[in-house]
Structure formats: C-alpha cells, structure tokens
Amino acid sequence: MSVLVGTVVTIGMFWVVPTGLALLDGPRPPGWDPLRRAWPLFAAPGALALRLPRSGLSTALAAVYALATLALALQAPARLLLTRSLVPGEVAVLTALVAPSVAGLALVAERASYPLFGFDLDILALTVPHFHFAGFAAALVAGLLCRVCDGPTGRFAALSVPAGTLLVLLGYFVDDWAELLGAVVLTAGMTAVAVLTLRERRALAADRLTRGLLALSALVLFVTMLLALSWALGEATGLPHLDLTWTAATHGLGNALGFAVCALLAHRRLGSDHPQAAHLSTPPVPTNPTRPTAHPRTELPA
Template identity: 35%
Template sequence: MLSRGLTPFPELAIDAALLYVPVGAVALVLSRAGISFHFRPIIVLLTVVHYHYAGFALPLVTGMAGRIVTDDGGRFGSGIVGRAMAATTLVIVVNLALIAVGITFSPLVEVVAVAFFTVAVVVFALSILGAVVPRVDRIRGALLSVAAIAVVWTMALALAYGYSAYPGTPQLVTIDEMILRHGSVNAFGFALPALLAFRLKTPESTAE
C-alpha cells in the first residue's frame, strides 16, 4: 500500500482487510488473557469476531467485487453506480476504525460512524446486485445475491444496536440478539457465500 498509494480503491479495500486481521488477533490475545480494560469481557471477545468479519471479510469482498466493475486502471465508472461504489468502498475501509474510536471514547462518534457504515454497506450491497451479479456466471451470481441480501438485514440490526448505544435511547437490540441474528447471518449468510463466490473458478479460467 505504501508503494501504490490509496488508489485504486478496490486494492485499498483488500489491503485494509489484511491490515485489520492483526487487530482482531490482538483482541483475541487480550480476550484469552482476561484483559478487558474498562470494557465488559464479552465486548473484547466480540471485537475479535467483528474484526474478522467486518474488518477482514467485508473489505475483502468489497475489494474483490470492485475489481470486477473497475477498468484496467482500477477506476470505477463516472455514473451513479460507479460513484456510489467508490464512495462506499472508502467508507467501509475507514469507518470501522472510527467505530472503534467511538466505542472507546465517544457514544456520539460511535452512532454517527455506525450510521455512515451501515448506509455504505447497504448501498454497496445493492450495487453488487445491480452491477456485479450481471457480470459473473450464474453460480457466483446466486452466491453474491444471497450475500448482498443477507448483509442488508444485518446492517439494519447494526444500526439499531448503534442507536441503542447512545445514552438516553431505548435498547432496541441486545448483545445476545446481535450474536444470534446479526453475527450468525453475517457468518453464514454473507461471508460464507460471498467468499465462496470469489474462490470459485470462472468457466473461462476452468477451460484454460
């Protein structure tokens, strides 16, 4: 990333995915060592999970999807979809770190960052349905469609949970509900089919 710079955005997203993995690893060490600072132990443990899915799987899928629709220079198109994918890719890369800052220091920053993050993920998921799925074969298209629909649902839950974190607001979703509905669907409804789609060989590469 240092030699290439911050563009193309799909490559930046993939680099960010790889850079977020050690963050999850550090959180795992802290969790297993029983070090939770001022947080509840469950929060540190869920940080481990979060940085392997929202931190690793999501930016990786974002970057791989971006590669399909960008030109040879890694640039998105100048149309509405292209601009939306470029902007949401950048938000997905940056806002995960902002959410962590908000959780640590400021509920207001957390709520705002979560709102931007969830909207960006939803817009990107819809862009996958409209721009990426038509460009891939049927099997990969079906897997990516399932992933895109699943992540829209999980982001709605994330927004509800982020809103509940602000002082004086009602608790719309509990941590237990987030683990069951948000976490499980992200793992098996989003990450698994999306990553599988990009691991599958295309008919052209198989023929070669």
C-alpha cells in the same frame, strides 16, 4: 468464549482469511506466499485457544495466531510501497490486511482475562469476529466490487466500509454517539456493497448457484446492517433495542455466514470463469497516449 462465537471465529480463521487472501492479485511483498501457505498452521492454535478455558496456555496459543495477524498487517505497508497507490480499491484491501491484527490482539487480551483499554471480556470476545468479518471480509469484498465496478458507488463502498469500521473502533474509546456515527457510515458502505452485488456482479455469474450466493449475500446485508444500526441507535439514545447477545446472534451470525461466507464462495467460483474480474489487483499502468503505437513490420511484395 461462547460456543457460537468460537465457531464463527474458527470459520473466520481457517476459511475466510485464507480464501480472501487467495482472491488478491497484484504485487506480492516478500513473505506473502509463505505466510499465506502457512496460515492454517497459525490458525490451528488460535482455534484451540477458543476451546480452552482462559488460562496461560490459551493465551499463549492465541498469541501464536496474533503474531500471524501482525505479520499479515505488515504486508499492508509493504504492498503500499510497491503499488504507491491509494485508489479506493487499494484502500479497501490495505484495510483488510490490517483488520485481523485487531482481532488477534483482542483475542490475546480476552484469553488472558485482561480488560484491554478498559473493555470488558464480552466486548473483547465480540471484537474478534467483528474484525474477521466486518474488518477483513467486508473490506475485501468492497475492494473486489470497486475493481470491477469503478464508478461512484464502487468507490464509495471501497472507502466507506473501511472508514465505518475505523469509526466504530474509535467509538469504543469515545462514546455511544461516536459509535453510532461509525455504524451509520458502515451501514451506508455495506448497503452500497449490496446494491453493487445485485446490480453488477450477478451479471458476471454464469451458473445458478453463484448467482444465488451473490443474491443471498446482498439481501442478508439489508437486514443485518439495520440490526446493527438499531443497536447503535438504542445504545446512544436509550430507545428499545436488542441486547448485545441477541445482536451478536442475529446481526453477527448473519453477516458472518450469510454475507461473508456466501460472498467469498461466489467470488471464488467467479474466479474460474472471470479470473480478471474476480481478483483484486492494482490498476494497469496506462500507456503513453502521445507515443505512437508500434505496428508489426510487413514486407512489401517484390
């Protein structure tokens, strides 16, 4: 795996995933807290596997990390059983919990030099960062925004980012036109994320650094998603476009560092000032409108 891709994936393993998990609120299934606390212990062998040549040792180290991502994916149905909710914000967070397992599986196959489902090793190598950042980070940020801005744009972002990610994955198995459809849906969702960030989230930021991080994360998306759309369109139609290496170096690196890292840093900073707005939690249970509101008992003067 190239040094650039390996470095980006290492950031995703060690920082993006645990930082994103710390922003989640709501019900915690059994095993959630131990898994989150132990995550760096699983990320370490995964990161080491990236630095070693493809071999049995690097495959075994990658498998350790893949098991952690599988355990995280199992938290999704456990959370769903507790929340019994498929509102758009929850759809986004469930997607975020499952996405790293796709990356973990691709990493094991790539380290083992095994063309999983017929994909060459370069595609498998790029699948690893894609599902850490487009799969996990983007879905999580879309869910955070939907929780705070629960309007049509927020709900569209929370549903279209997971849908676009899934369609891009399915496009790998179908053809370039199916992958283009996924890129269109994902680009629309990420554009909604950028618009919401500029329109709503900056208003919550009290300091200049947080506002700057939010603005940068949004503005980067307008450029990087056009690059992704250009690549998918070129693959489907034969029009001139950047090759896969340059697309990874521009779109991929921009999305990873310019969007995901900046957005998560901003949301973490917002947590200290607006803890309820910066964390993703399940919607509060509504009170019964027909039940009279109880008032404190007062004593009448004698």
